Amino acid sequence: MAQLSSSAVTKVYKSGDEQFLALDNVSVEIERGEAVAITGKSGSGKSTLMHLLALLDSPTSGEISINGVPTKSFSEQKLSKVRNETFGFVFQQFFLNANETVLENTVLPLEVGGMSQSERNRLGTELLEELGLGDKVQNKAVDLSGGQKQRVAIARALINSPQVIFADEPTGNLDSKTGQQVEELLFDLNKNHGITLVCVTHDRDFAAKFDRIIEVSDGRIVGQDSAVEPEKDLSALIERSVRNAVSKAVEEALSRNGENK
Numbered sequence: 722m723a724q725l726s727s728s729a730v731t732k733v734y735k736s737g738d739e740q741f742l743a744l745d746n747v748s749v750e751i752e753r754g755e756a757v758a759i760t761g762k763s764g765s766g767k768s769t770l771m772h773l774l775a776l777l778d779s780p781t782s783g784e785i786s787i788n789g790v791p792t793k794s795f796s797e798q799k800l801s802k803v804r805n806e807t808f809g810f811v812f813q814q815f816f817l818n819a820n821e822t823v824l825e826n827t828v829l830p831l832e833v834g835g836m837s838q839s840e841r842n843r844l845g846t847e848l849l850e851e852l853g854l855g856d857k858v859q860n861k862a863v864d865l866s867g868g869q870k871q872r873v874a875i876a877r878a879l880i881n882s883p884q885v886i887f888a889d890e891p892t893g894n895l896d897s898k899t900g901q902q903v904e905e906l907l908f909d910l911n912k913n914h915g916i917t918l919v920c921v922t923h924d925r926d927f928a929a930k931f932d933r934i935i936e937v938s939d940g941r942i943v944g945q946d947s948a949v950e951p952e953k954d955l956s957a958l959i960e961r962s963v964r965n966a967v968s969k970a971v972e973e974a975l976s977r978n979g980e981n982k
């Protein structure tokens with residue numbers, strides 16, 4: 722069963738008397754462990770589709786389901802619980818609190834989840850060390866480079882051991898070398914840790930590296946190429962993760978995930 726699905730989804734934005742059909746009868750399915758790029762021109766509806774799949778917004782008609790469970794009847798509280806516990810988010814604009822430290826930014830989702838400060842700080846520090854930001858833990862976010870900011874945003878996305886990472890143009894504000902490092906980190910999380918990756922990008926070279934490309938044009942799906950079969954065999958994933966010397970913090974986070982859910 723698909724981990725994420727949209728079924729005949731439509732999104733109409735209304736502003737004043739104007740109506741705009743941003744998504745028109747869109748049905749997609751994303752399997753656990755897949756790496757999927759959502760591509761298309763600016764204004765085609767990529768971010769809208771991602772926001773709907775990520776339960777950040779609701780469709781005008783149609784249904785979004787998570788692991789086969791329709792979400793239409795979910796309360797706001799239930800929606801925010803699913804988002805906080807199951808999804809991690811990475812955006813082009815980073816969305817860090819500039820005057821808070823790297824550690825404070827990273828552990829924010831744990832704070833929302835009610836974990837004690839000492840435990841939050843321990844987990845956050847460990848994860849930041851794994852992501853090569855161990856020496857920046859107490860720096861203000863405002864003092865980081867773009868690539869470092871995006872790695873902090875990825876740390877924040879990972880801190881709750883998400884099953885899915887949603888990224889919207891994650892390399893859009895980065896130079897090509899730094900962008901490459903962020904790409905590699907996202908693919909590492911997908912390939913070696915089994916995290917589903919759903920990434921909006923208009924960059925064709927980046928999109929070509931995904932298992933599958935969902936192409937959007939004027940609010941409709943015009944292509945769902947599948948270059949490679951998604952990895953469905955969990956034991957193969959685990960074996961590879963061992964071979965590639967998996968980062969300890971993410972491993973720990975994943976095992977916590979297993980215990981808690």
Ligand code: ADP
Pocket residue numbers: 734735736741743761762763764765766767768769770
């Ligand atoms: P993309 O991510 O592909 O650039 P979006 O999904 O952000 O496109 O937007 C799709 C279309 O919907 C665009 O024409 C955009 O102007 C319009 N749109 C997006 N958000 C809103 C909104 N909140 N209100 C009105 N129109 C919107």
Ligand code: MG
Pocket residue numbers: 767768769889921
């Ligand atoms: Mg967009």
